Amino acid sequence: MPTVSETYIENRQRVQPTHTNNYASAHGGNVVKWMDEIGAMSAMRAAGETCVTAKINGLDFKRPVPQGDTCIVESYVYAVGQTSLRTRIRAFRESPRTGERELTTESYFVFVAVDADGDPTPVPELTVEGDRCRELRDAALAAEPDGERGGQ
Structure with a gap:
């Protein structure tokens, strides 16, 4: 069984001119794409299966990521249902110098594990071992939008 901390992934993307909008900051669609990709990787690490996006909840853009800065996306699975994986995903802007x-953007994505035919498939239980796992899970649950508790 995977642990919460084993699903933690952090990735960096340098914001280039082709990623930006008219205001010289990362286009929101690009930020969501990066979040979705890293979130799916966390979900697949937990499920051991291909995972697809089922729901995006509470997507909050707090501030822009300027061109030239680095967009850091962190993701981890903090709860699972029978075939679903609840994932906390946050994006940050970081000065490369x-x-x-x-923090610029945060959200909760639900991914569903699918088999080779694209049908939902069961996922293993998620374990919480040690302080790091508890801290990650508790932080996600505390900040989770209302109505999201419980799995599919």
Whole structure:
């Protein structure tokens, strides 16, 4: 059985001119795409199966990611249902020169594990072992939008 911390993935994307909108900051669609990709990787690590996006909940853009900065996306699975995986995903802007980091976007995605035919397939239980696992899970549950508790 996978642990919460084993599903933790962090990725970096340098915001280039082709990623930006008219205001020289990362286009929101690009940020969502990066979040979806990293979230799916966390879900697949937990499920051991291909995972597809089923729901995006509470997508909040708090501030932009300027061109030239690095967009850091962190993701982890914090709860599972029979075939679903609840994943907390956050994006940050980071200055490549100073390392200064600031939260820009956060959301909760639900992924569904699918078999080779594209049908939902069961996922293993998620275990919480040690302080890091508990901290990640508890932080996700505390910030989770209302009505999301419980799995599919």
